[in-house]
Amino acid sequence: MIRRHAALLTIGALVAFAAPAGAGAAEGCEAEPSPSCFGVESVSASLSTTQAGAHPDLTLDISVKRNPLSKPNVFGLKDSYAAARNIRIETPPGLIGDPNIFGVPQQCTAQQLSGAFTEESGGCPNGSQLGVSTIFAYQLTGKFKEPVYMMTPPGGDVVARLGTFAGTFPIFIDLRLRSGSDYGLTAEVVDSPAVARLVELDTTLWGVPASPAHDTERCTPLEAFEGCVSSPKRHPSGQVLPFLTNPTRCGVPLEVGVNASSWVEPEFKPGNEARTSLPAITDCDSLPFGPSLEADTTSHHTSTPTGLDLTIKLPASEGAEVLEPSQIRYMRIDFPPGLAIDNGAADGLGTCSAAEVGFETDEASHCPDSAKLAATEFDVPVLERNLKGAIYLREPEPGDPFRVWIVADDLGLHIKLPGDLEVDKSTGQVHSIVLGAPKLEGIPQAPLREVKLLLKSGFRAPLITPDHCGTYVTHYEFVPWSGGPPAVGDTPMKITEGCDTGGFDPRLQAGSTEAQAGAFSPFTFTITRSDGEQNIAGLALALPKGLAASFSGVARCEGSDAVSGSCPPGSRIGRVTAAVGAGPNPLWVPQPGKRPTAVYLGGPYRGAPTSIVAVVPKQAGPFDFGDEVVRSAIYIDPETARATAIADPLPQFVEGIPLLYKALNVVLDRPHFALNPTSCQSKRTEATLTSAKGATAHPSSSYAAINCAKLAYKPKAGFTLHGGTHRGAHPGLTAIVRPRSGDANSSKFSIALPHSEFLDQGHIDTVCTRVQFASHNCPAGSIYGHAVVKSPLFDFPLAGPIYLRSSNHLLPDLVVALKGPPTMPIEVDSVGRIDSVRGGIRTTFEAVPDAPIGEIIANFPGGKKGLIENSENLCSQVNRVTAKLTAQNGKRAELRPPMRVSCAQRKGQSSRRSERR
Numbered sequence: 019m020i021r022r023h024a025a026l027l028t029i030g031a032l033v034a035f036a037a038p039a040g041a042g043a044a045e046g047c048e049a050e051p052s053p054s055c056f057g058v059e060s061v062s063a064s065l066s067t068t069q070a071g072a073h074p075d076l077t078l079d080i081s082v083k084r085n086p087l088s089k090p091n092v093f094g095l096k097d098s099y100a101a102a103r104n105i106r107i108e109t110p111p112g113l114i115g116d117p118n119i120f121g122v123p124q125q126c127t128a129q130q131l132s133g134a135f136t137e138e139s140g141g142c143p144n145g146s147q148l149g150v151s152t153i154f155a156y157q158l159t160g161k162f163k164e165p166v167y168m169m170t171p172p173g174g175d176v177v178a179r180l181g182t183f184a185g186t187f188p189i190f191i192d193l194r195l196r197s198g199s200d201y202g203l204t205a206e207v208v209d210s211p212a213v214a215r216l217v218e219l220d221t222t223l224w225g226v227p228a229s230p231a232h233d234t235e236r237c238t239p240l241e242a243f244e245g246c247v248s249s250p251k252r253h254p255s256g257q258v259l260p261f262l263t264n265p266t267r268c269g270v271p272l273e274v275g276v277n278a279s280s281w282v283e284p285e286f287k288p289g290n291e292a293r294t295s296l297p298a299i300t301d302c303d304s305l306p307f308g309p310s311l312e313a314d315t316t317s318h319h320t321s322t323p324t325g326l327d328l329t330i331k332l333p334a335s336e337g338a339e340v341l342e343p344s345q346i347r348y349m350r351i352d353f354p355p356g357l358a359i360d361n362g363a364a365d366g367l368g369t370c371s372a373a374e375v376g377f378e379t380d381e382a383s384h385c386p387d388s389a390k391l392a393a394t395e396f397d398v399p400v401l402e403r404n405l406k407g408a409i410y411l412r413e414p415e416p417g418d419p420f421r422v423w424i425v426a427d428d429l430g431l432h433i434k435l436p437g438d439l440e441v442d443k444s445t446g447q448v449h450s451i452v453l454g455a456p457k458l459e460g461i462p463q464a465p466l467r468e469v470k471l472l473l474k475s476g477f478r479a480p481l482i483t484p485d486h487c488g489t490y491v492t493h494y495e496f497v498p499w500s501g502g503p504p505a506v507g508d509t510p511m512k513i514t515e516g517c518d519t520g521g522f523d524p525r526l527q528a529g530s531t532e533a534q535a536g537a538f539s540p541f542t543f544t545i546t547r548s549d550g551e552q553n554i555a556g557l558a559l560a561l562p563k564g565l566a567a568s569f570s571g572v573a574r575c576e577g578s579d580a581v582s583g584s585c586p587p588g589s590r591i592g593r594v595t596a597a598v599g600a601g602p603n604p605l606w607v608p609q610p611g612k613r614p615t616a617v618y619l620g621g622p623y624r625g626a627p628t629s630i631v632a633v634v635p636k637q638a639g640p641f642d643f644g645d646e647v648v649r650s651a652i653y654i655d656p657e658t659a660r661a662t663a664i665a666d667p668l669p670q671f672v673e674g675i676p677l678l679y680k681a682l683n684v685v686l687d688r689p690h691f692a693l694n695p696t697s698c699q700s701k702r703t704e705a706t707l708t709s710a711k712g713a714t715a716h717p718s719s720s721y722a723a724i725n726c727a728k729l730a731y732k733p734k735a736g737f738t739l740h741g742g743t744h745r746g747a748h749p750g751l752t753a754i755v756r757p758r759s760g761d762a763n764s765s766k767f768s769i770a771l772p773h774s775e776f777l778d779q780g781h782i783d784t785v786c787t788r789v790q791f792a793s794h795n796c797p798a799g800s801i802y803g804h805a806v807v808k809s810p811l812f813d814f815p816l817a818g819p820i821y822l823r824s825s826n827h828l829l830p831d832l833v834v835a836l837k838g839p840p841t842m843p844i845e846v847d848s849v850g851r852i853d854s855v856r857g858g859i860r861t862t863f864e865a866v867p868d869a870p871i872g873e874i875i876a877n878f879p880g881g882k883k884g885l886i887e888n889s890e891n892l893c894s895q896v897n898r899v900t901a902k903l904t905a906q907n908g909k910r911a912e913l914r915p916p917m918r919v920s921c922a923q924r925k926g927q928s929s930r931r932s933e934r935r
Contacts, residue, residue: 098215134239
């Protein structure tokens with residue numbers, strides 16, 4: 019952007035007279051001359067001073083190849099091979115000219131230049147002259163020392179225009195910026211007059227045009243015919259200001275390239291270019307360099323989307339005798355911790371490709387508005403006004419997602435510079451590094467007085483303010499082209515509003531989408547957090563008692579699939595929706611038209627019998643960082659069967675972008691998966707949430723099923739004794755309970771054996787203590803039976819031993835310890851209290867989980883291990899069991915099934931009577 023003017027004035031005068039530049043002569047040109055031999059014989063360039071940042075006179079000498087067979091003119095000059103038509107001169111980047119020192123009254127118009135030899139025009143203003151050029155032409159009668167003028171620019175992509183004469187013929191030299199390469203200036207003469215047939219050219223551009231040293235060289239076109247020998251001293255009005263400025267970079271070669279074509283062969287040929295070196299620039303270490311930075315957010319409220327106004331100021335040197343400060347090469351700005359990229363800015367964000375921006379071309383950019391991140395403004399003293407542009411998001415690349423373009427299509431310039439944003443992946447701190455194209459090794463060499471980077475504000479602002487008030491420091495480091503030490507400093511900014519935030523009070527809503535008791539229905543829960551609160555980092559969710567899940571027919575996502583999130587479709591049980599960011603328009607994931615989220619059923623995890631695997635695409639606008647996989651261990655309370663999900667720590671950053679959770683919603687929507695309880699008592703979904711700063715919150719949400727009373731309750735039960743039927747025998751016992759499908763679930767069982775059976779305490783050998791039971795370390799001798807429970811929720815039965823466990827009552831408790839297979843080792847412990855009623859043994863299970871049961875089978879051995887002893891001969895009469903069962907909806911069922919026994923068959927007695935019921 020700045021180069022355009024730098025080269026612009028530095029070569030302006032040169033180009034005016036470089037018309038004849040060309041390539042070396044073809045083979046045989048001396049013997050057989052032809053127009054194809056047209057070219058440049060020699061090019062030389064010099065500076066009156068090599069001091070970096072000084073204001074030199076620039077001299078360019080060009081000699082055209084001459085036809086040795088041509089006849090010399092009166093001055094001994096031989097003719098060129100052809101008349102020059104188009105001339106192109108390229109100046110090195112960093113050599114700067116400032117056309118703004120020629121105010122509008124001091125610039126020459128095309129009408130003034132064309133009428134220079136008429137009395138009416140008066141020619142160009144004296145103050146518009148910026149150099150002289152001595153021309154040797156074959157057709158002219160001598161050498162002519164012509165003035166070079168600063169012309170009124172025509173606009174478009176011409177950044178400046180110079181004017182001069184070849185004899186009486188006006189010549190215009192247009193200067194353009196090489197935005198497709200090194201941002202130097204290219205001067206072009208198109209369709210120059212063929213009549214003069216120029217053979218040599220000696221041009222000098224003045225470093226300080228208004229210097230009194232040039233007063234005797236300010237000749238008119240008429241005086242030029244006499245070689246300007248009779249020109250009186252003419253001093254222009256106004257300040258004595260510098261026009262040319264040397265580069266502020268030392269140690270690199272500076273080249274001037276000249277190419278030309280003839281009227282016979284008008285196209286430029288790559289091989290027709292001639293180049294020459296300028297002397298090396300020296301003493302860069304003497305240049306001053308003292309830029310500073312001002313930074314402020316557009317919002318001063320905590321945890322709010324915000325723009326950011328950055329102003330880089332570079333002090334200027336005033337006067338023709340003062341050195342120009344070093345130009346800036348690299349800019350690095352470290353945003354303060356807490357000022358981070360806002361997720362919500364990615365919604366609808368677009369990108370600009372290299373083709374769209376026109377990178378390394380001279381064309382205007384065509385970046386979409388959706389990719390715009392910031393406005394820019396550059397105060398470049400060589401331009402007529404501040405140069406305006408924008409910063410656009412570039413297409414992300416693997417390992418380099420946050421790339422930008424610095425673009426300015428203004429004042430006829432087309433600036434396209436690549437840049438990068440570095441983000442600390444662990445803290446979210448943004449390091450902004452603005453670079454030029456790699457071939458430029460930095461920002462184009464140009465004088466700058468002020469640079470404004472204005473990141474857009476509003477709901478879609480790219481940044482978010484810190485979460486607490488205070489003073490925040492932005493660090494900067496600016497590297498000069500001179501090779502000197504960088505300018506390093508800090509600039510403060512303050513967040514002063516919304517200072518009473520920072521607590522942690524997230525909310526929870528949970529429930530079934532259809533509350534019908536005993537019915538399958540999607541279950542959903544949503545956690546919300548307000549702006550300014552501490553971020554959510556940990557989540558544990560206890561589901562309502564009685565809310566069950568059917569694992570029957572559901573595949574499992576396990577092993578490496580669970581780690582990567584590459585789960586089989588058959589294991590899907592739900593989906594996730596999340597809102598991240600600040601302000602009223604956070605980023606919602608998943609985004610429309612992009613990969614969906616999913617929740618899968620996983621295998622055992624972190625000591626839990628099962629788990630869920632949440633897979634959430636890390637997608638935001640043009641960014642796609644793959645999938646985030648968060649696993650949650652699902653623990654089942656053995657006594658209540660209540661499920662509690664404990665998630666792995668929630669990610670706080672994605673590629674350095676902080677994830678500020680505003681809403682988290684999980685829906686378990688697999689058909690026939692989530693099952694409502696059959697108790698309509700009010701329950702609660704309870705969460706334990708931890709913040710990134712260690713705070714804890716316990717939000718909860720009430721939950722209740724409906725229409726429980728409409729559910730019937732008609733279970734069945736059967737009891738069989740095995741072994742001896744005589745008094746004193748110790749028979750075994752099989753108890754079977756079969757609830758009816760579709761009924762309310764059971765909540766309480768009370769089983770009283772008839773008075774014919776009593777508990778033989780002498781057979782109680784070993785009792786498991788509560789400590790042993792809790793540590794799964796009960797002795798084998800404490801096992802007195804075995805149970806199997808079948809449920810429509812599982813493809814497998816739950817089975818396990820029946821223990822006698824120590825109790826607070828007179829007799830030990832009877833504990834049925836059920837467990838699933840290794841693929842899903844769910845544990846359910848049902849505790850029964852043993853006592854005596856009406857002379858018989860009674861066991862009461864007070865807390866049966868609210869879950870559907872297909873069948874319960876309990877087997878107790880007899881003999882030496884048998885706990886039951888007959889108090890009478892069982893075959894003498896029918897003895898009945900009293901089973902009182904209570905449903906979750908409060909309905910009761912009292913059953914009086916006969917105790918089945920096998921009695922010896924007597925003569926004449928039917929086999930049907932041999933078994934007592």
